[in-house]
Amino acid sequence: MSNVAVFDQNAGMGVLAESPLAHVSGVKGGHTPGVVIREKAFLGYLTLRGNSEDVSFQDGVKQALGMPLPTEPMRLHQNQHKASSIQWLSPDEWLIVVQGGTEYETEMALRAELTGHFAVVNISGGQTLLTLSGSAALEVLHKSTVYDVHPRNFPVGKAVATTFAKATAIIRRPTEDTWELIVRRSFADYCYRWLIDASQEFGVDYE
Amino acid sequence: MFYIYCPYCGEHREESEFRPKGQAHIMRPKDPESCSDEEWADYLFFRDNPKGVHHEMWVHATGCRKFFNMTRDTVSYEILEVYKMGEQPKITAASRVVGGEK
Structure with missing residues (x-):
C-alpha cells in the first residue's frame, strides 16, 4: 500500500451533481435520425x-x-x-x-x-463522455476532426487523443458502430453545439 | 501543412496536433555560478537561425503530450528525420554536405 493521503472525492447522492451539459435541451431528429448523441454523465x-x-x-x-x-x-x-x-x-x-x-x-x-x-x-468531473451512433456518425467525425477515422485506420478498440473541432478530445471506438468522445468539462458546451450543428444535415437526436 | 510522425504514437499526425518548441539540444551550463554574462545570455536568449538543416523540438500537444526532436530543412520545409528525446540526430548540416544529398 502506497503511503499517500487519499480520500473519496465523490460527495455521494446527498449532494447535487451537475453535468457540464445539464443546461442543454434535447434535439429531436425525426423518425430516423442519422446521428444519435447521448451523454454518459458522472x-x-x-x-x-x-x-x-x-x-x-x-x-x-x-x-x-x-x-x-x-x-x-x-x-x-x-x-x-x-x-x-x-x-x-x-x-x-x-x-x-x-x-x-x-x-x-x-x-x-x-x-x-x-x-x-x-x-x-x-x-x-473534469470531463464528460458523449457517445455517437447512427448511420451518419462517421460522417460527422470526418467533418470534425483532422484524424483519419476511416475504419481501415480506426478499428474497434482504438482510442486516440486528437483535435476535435478546435478543441481537444479523445475519440474512442469501443464497438463496431459506436463512437465515444471524451471532452473537457470547459469545452463540453462548445463540442455539443459543434456536434449538433455538424449533425443537422443528417438529422440528429440528443436527449 | 506538415504531416508529422510522432515517435511515441508511431503514427503520422496533422500539424495542428503539434506545437513547435524551438531549437533542440540546448544544454544548460553545468555550473551557472561561474558563467560569464555572455555565456549565460547565450544560453538564455540566443538561438540559431540556419538556412538549411535545423534541429528543433516539438511537442505532440493534443496527442500523447511528449516532446521529441525533429531535423527539418528550413528552406524546403522538408522533415528529414524525427527522433526521441535524449537521442542524437543522424542527419546534420555537415553530414548532408558530405553525403552530397543536395
Whole structure:
C-alpha cells in the first residue's frame, strides 16, 4: 500500500451533481435520425502513470482492474461487461474510465497492488463522455476532426487523443458502430453545439 | 501543412496536433555560478537561425503530450528525420554536405 493521503472525492447522492451539459435541451431528429448523441454523465476517471516495461506494474494493473495494461499506442481495453476501460494515452500514461461512484475503490485497488514509482490521480468531473451512433456518425467525425477515422485506420478498440473541432478530445471506438468522445468539462458546451450543428444535415437526436 | 510522425504514437499526425518548441539540444551550463554574462545570455536568449538543416523540438500537444526532436530543412520545409528525446540526430548540416544529398 502506497503511503499517500487519499480520500473519496465523490460527495455521494446527498449532494447535487451537475453535468457540464445539464443546461442543454434535447434535439429531436425525426423518425430516423442519422446521428444519435447521448451523454454518459458522472463516470469515474483516473489517470495512471508508471513504467509500462515493469512486469510487476503490468501485473498489478491487471489484478486491480481485471484488464491488461495496454502497452501498444492508442489501444483501448475494456472489461467483460464493457463497463470500465483503460486506454493508452502516452508511453507512460493511461486513462481509466469506470462507473461513477466506483472510482475511489478502483484507486484503492490500484494502490494496494502497485509498488514503486507510479501515480494514480482521480480526475472525475473534469470531463464528460458523449457517445455517437447512427448511420451518419462517421460522417460527422470526418467533418470534425483532422484524424483519419476511416475504419481501415480506426478499428474497434482504438482510442486516440486528437483535435476535435478546435478543441481537444479523445475519440474512442469501443464497438463496431459506436463512437465515444471524451471532452473537457470547459469545452463540453462548445463540442455539443459543434456536434449538433455538424449533425443537422443528417438529422440528429440528443436527449 | 506538415504531416508529422510522432515517435511515441508511431503514427503520422496533422500539424495542428503539434506545437513547435524551438531549437533542440540546448544544454544548460553545468555550473551557472561561474558563467560569464555572455555565456549565460547565450544560453538564455540566443538561438540559431540556419538556412538549411535545423534541429528543433516539438511537442505532440493534443496527442500523447511528449516532446521529441525533429531535423527539418528550413528552406524546403522538408522533415528529414524525427527522433526521441535524449537521442542524437543522424542527419546534420555537415553530414548532408558530405553525403552530397543536395
